[in-house]
Amino acid sequence: MGLPGDTNLELLHYIGSTDMHWVGNSNELNAAYAADGYSRIKGCPGVILTTMGVGELSAINGIAGSFAENVKIIHVVTATGRAAQEKRVMIHHTLGDSPDHRIYAKISSPVRVAHCYLDDENTAVAGIDRVIRECYIHSRPVYIYVPVDMAHKPVAASALDKPLLLTRPSETTAEQAAVDAVLGAIHSSKNPVVLVDSLILQLGLKPLVRSFLNNLKFPTFCPFMGKSVIEERKPYFRGTYNGKFSYPGVQKAVEEDSDLVIHIGPLPTDMNTGGFSAKIDPKKLILLQETKVIFKGELFVGVYLESFLTRLSNSLDISRVPKTSSLALPALPPLPSNSEAKDPFITQSHLWPRIGKFFRAHDIIFSDGGTCHFGLQDAEFPDITYIMQNHWASIGYALPATFGGAIAKRDLTNSKAEGWNGVKGGGDGRVIFITGEGAMQLTVQEVGSMIREQLDVIIIIINNGGYSIERCVVHPDAAYHDIATWNHKHMLDFFGAEDGAARTYQVRTKVELEAVLTRPELEDPQGVHVLEIFTDKMDFPWRLKAFGEAYREMKGT
């Protein structure tokens, strides 16, 4: 991903003679988001190529999001030649007199785990290998800085003969001790529950966790960002647990009535804990983290999640796993009230369960982190891949990420490979992007890239007249929540589609929505299709409303 720029043209040109594939983006922030989406679908690092200064700084917010949410990115920055750097030449894209051409690399250091400067052909190969390894091990961004005159230096290919070691081995003794402790707790539990959380997805462990839980069958809840880990028609899946913003009964079952909580891949952020209202007694809590296990307060370090879960799964003796539970478990999502059911217009409480029914197995769903992600908690997910960026929470992320994800799916289809978290190429899965109309404005130009690359994508726009997630926090009527009113009927035509208006459906009522969602073009989309759903400006998903209240309470604390 990336954009051509004067210093990267030389390097870019070599891509043509490799089996790598260059995908241009419309701007560098979008490129960073797209590389992130690519990595989340395919599992390998997303690679972004930018020029120094203007390019890399435009991308930095996207890279920061990948850092915050454990996504593997290799950011290649091409710079002026070494001599120009040495002389601190006042070339374009530099700051002030006698400029430091590497100042930007320093600026971005907090949003990566490793970097290398390719200043010497004798050390370049080792530098590149080192950062790629760090990228995989920490599942976070790395940075490679290439002076333009280095692009033509030949290096030895011999290092390619030896595969890179891309994982850290768990410490066997600690890992076994942790497995024994957890197994003991499982065997002796009476009312256990499991929480499946964000890091499972970010570390690509969904198939492993699913297989483990298919054996374990303990009542399982997902925190906000663990949505989609479990195929939700499984009888042991019991919905979203998000502290006090859970369905009635959920918080009590998890926090009070259980005697054991196994929390896999926790990400204890405000969004993911109901504004920190999730409180589980540490004495009954097992946290399975990225690099350690915290067992009822006892720490096992050097224990890595994938290796640990594999050993735990292999050690599980089904005959000793408790089969019954006296937990009073809540019913799954209640139906909308009668008055809402009679309303001909599309309400939030009608919308999201209906969207859930539109999804089918193998779909890849990208959702913006605003209203949509709150609403989709009330949709029952089949076996889908669901991507949102709810911790870094950068509005506009999801559109370019969808573009990257659709490219990744195409690559998987072409190579007949399996992707991250068991995602499949080809087959009958669709790529669907769900967004508020406000969020889409930030990064809309990547729709043009989707059309240029002839990708098949369904874009669902929830048009509720502004930034609802902000409107919901304070002063809902204030004019600053309003945004420019675009006419999405013309979007695809503008971005270069042949018959854009004909592929764009705008609906206001439940009947209209039903008619569109069952169209054959959306069953098997060819090219980009747009479904715009109008909802009332003051109608929020119930969780968002509750979250807005909590945010007002906690903002100073």
Place this chain on the structure above:
Amino acid sequence: MGLPGDTNLELLHYIGSTDMHWVGNSNELNAAYAADGYSRIKGCPGVILTTMGVGELSAINGIAGSFAENVKIIHVVTATGRAAQEKRVMIHHTLGDSPDHRIYAKISSPVRVAHCYLDDENTAVAGIDRVIRECYIHSRPVYIYVPVDMAHKPVAASALDKPLLLTRPSETTAEQAAVDAVLGAIHSSKNPVVLVDSLILQLGLKPLVRSFLNNLKFPTFCPFMGKSVIEERKPYFRGTYNGKFSYPGVQKAVEEDSDLVIHIGPLPTDMNTGGFSAKIDPKKLILLQETKVIFKGELFVGVYLESFLTRLSNSLDISRVPKTSSLALPALPPLPSNSEAKDPFITQSHLWPRIGKFFRAHDIIFSDGGTCHFGLQDAEFPDITYIMQNHWASIGYALPATFGGAIAKRDLTNSKAEGWNGVKGGGDGRVIFITGEGAMQLTVQEVGSMIREQLDVIIIIINNGGYSIERCVVHPDAAYHDIATWNHKHMLDFFGAEDGAARTYQVRTKVELEAVLTRPELEDPQGVHVLEIFTDKMDFPWRLKAFGEAYREMKGT
């Protein structure tokens, strides 16, 4: 300018009860560019309000551009409450475990001259005053960090009684000595020339320099970024001086045949010096810089440009200024060749002089830094305001900057005030934005903001099938120069204009171009109009072609 975000809503709400005006943008990078454009037209700082993390990092490339090009920006960043920061709460928009909520403020420190953290109501006022003063004095960005719980703290208004001191006084003795030296050189020169450069515009000194030169009348050239300082129909204006990329005769006249070169407001970047090919003997060179004068190698420090030029102008004795010169001065831009004149299609050599004739006094022109800025060097400028960002050279800057500039013009009209560099509100001046179709893709959503704010803007798109400025540097046929092909006929309709297609004109021939440029709607535009001009993909302005060659030669040096 800016976007609402959870932590800034509280502060934003107070704007409603002031005479400040909130203008929402489509994303934060665009907001930064727009604030920059606003400042360049109005002269006061542009103010941008973003949320911490996602918002401020998205804006950082725009702020860096303002730093590189001496534009006054106040970036207000709203953050989590002080208690949450103290506890390093893992709230959304933070990085990693136990996150530092101020890490972003550290990231952006190289692109500002001052900052303050509003942590204490007793020091907040002094902090704000200090950074505003630094913003003016250095003509560069500053940063104000507001924890959300501080937004409601009352502070004393008494500091407002005393106007801020916003300039630095020159050191009188040094200034007088420098004036004496320069006057002596003027009086004794035989073949003097003047170069009017970038910092004149960035420091708002155009009227002062014009008045000085109207008295001096020495042959005057502009480096690339000094374009528009002089009304070009003045007989003493002799065109662009850009080292070896000047019209035949210009480099010789300036570098060899002159005996004195007065260079006002120099910015010695690659773009501005013909790729560093401009070489003037220091023994005949006077550099009038922002904070010092370098007189034939002798340094006068603590001499500030505005104060110095004022004293110099006042001290000038016209009777002692040489009136004649034996310099062989080149003719102004040559006409296109006969074969080009007969070509019915629009060539680069035809286009730019014609666009120059379309401009009229008091127009405000924003140009993208790519092909357009190279081409416009061959347009004769009437008394216009011309803005481009040619040193930071961030592609996509000019569209949101135009939006900011149009808002500034509206403010000037409403307040009947004069802006920066003598720019007028109201009157018959138009706001015109000129861009390549490639550059426009990076920031296109701000067209929606123009329509929402009902601004009158002419958008001229030069559609030459990709990133020409990159194409011109290496491998012109490479696919990575190609971009998504948009259909601009639908752009205004998409972004919410009532009758967008009817306001959009697409031309391919000289005859069609002529017909559109003389339309009454473009004489006095109401709302946004689009003129798309198609040119050949391999036809570059001659200066761009020469620059591409030079870039290839110097890239490793």
